[in-house]
Amino acid sequence: MKILVIGRSGQLSYELVRLLGSDTQCLGRNDTDITDEEALFGVLTQYSPDVIINAAAYTAVDKAEQDIANCQAINTTAVQHLAKYCKQTGTFLVHISTDYVFNGHKGIPYLPDDPIEPQGIYGKTKAEGEQALLSLLPEASCLIRTAWVYSAHGNNFVKTMLRLMKEKDALSVIDDQIGSPTWAKSLAEACIDAAKNKIVGVYHWTDEGVASWYDFAVAIQELAFDKSLLDREIPITPIPSSEYPTPAKRPHYSVLDKTSARKAFTSCKPTHWRKQLSAMMDELK
Known part of the structure; x- marks a missing residue:
């Protein structure tokens, strides 16, 4: 099976190539230019993959509030182009989206078929990319x-x-966003499972457990100090989002x-986020 990864420089594509091996095209x-339909089709035709994993995305959440055209081109238009190509050629497409398509008000875990209501430009363009994919390629894609x-x-x-x-x-770290x-490696494993088995549908994948950004920061320091990545521990204070305003609105619960x-x-083993964080830090050492 020929798997082609779109997006060379990101965290996910890095892990995908590590897991799939050097023979994988990326x-x-x-x-x-994934935003140029003709150029993209020409390159994809040369490679003629069986499956495409789209790991490319515009993820600068705050910058997106001003850089709307570029964000939309990458997160929406490019996805539409990929879906069109896959529909024409019978190629399977695995596409990655985000918790930012939800409004963050639900208070209990979001199901794959819950209504989406993005709050910012990044989330809106990712939601539009989802809609393009599901309208063009519902029977040959995994979101x-x-x-x-x-x-x-x-x-x-x-x-x-x-x-x-x-x-x-x-x-000081925000404690009211949950x-x-x-770990990108965990996500990459899910993508590869979806690609190799051509699993159709909309799914959610994260590591197990929940945390606030404050909880996450505390764990990062504890583990890093234990592993000698840090030579001291500093005070970390929890603060509400209102004390750290950002251009883009973020979901409080996602x-x-x-x-x-x-x-x-x-083939994937769901693992608690703290254990995954520890394994990632072992790589940093």
């Missing part, structure tokens, strides 16, 4: 929503916290219900 910005992704590769909350914990004498931290995914992705 297309980045220098290989094709996987995830949340709070981090990895030893690239920029993410874990690496930012580690840097700040070395630089600062104290930190979700599930997810825990995703993974019941159907646990049954569908049979």
Whole structure:
């Protein structure tokens, strides 16, 4: 089976290539413009994959509030192009979306078929990408929503916290946004299961358990200190979102219900986020 990964520089694509091996084709910005339908179709025709995993996304949540055109081109238009190509060629498509398509008010884990109501430009463009995929390719696609992704590769909350914990004498971290931290390797395993078995439908995948950003930060420091990635511990203070305003509105509660995914992705082992965080930090060492 020829699996082609779209998105070379991201955390997910990095983990996908590591798991799938060096023979996997991975297309980045220098290989094709995914927002240009003709150019994209030309490149995809050359590779003629059996399955495409779309790991490309515009994920600068705050920047998206001003950079609307670019965000929409990558998160919506490119997905539409990929779905059209796959429909024409009989290629299966695995696409990654986000907890930001929900409004964050539910208070209990979101089911895959719950109504979506994105609150910002990033979430809206991802929701429009979902709708394009499901309208064009409902019987040959797997849509996987995830949340709070981090990895030893690239920029993410874990690496930012580690840097700040070395630089600062104290930190304040939001404690009223709740979700599930997810190691990109875990997400990559789910994507590969979906790709190899051509699992159709909408699913949610994160690591197990829930946390606030404050809880996550405390765990990062504890584990990093234990593993000698930090040589001291600093005070971390919980604060409400109102004390840390951002251009984009974030969901206060975005825990995703993974019941159907646990049954569908049979080769994946759901694991608590803290254990996954520990394994990722072992890689950093």
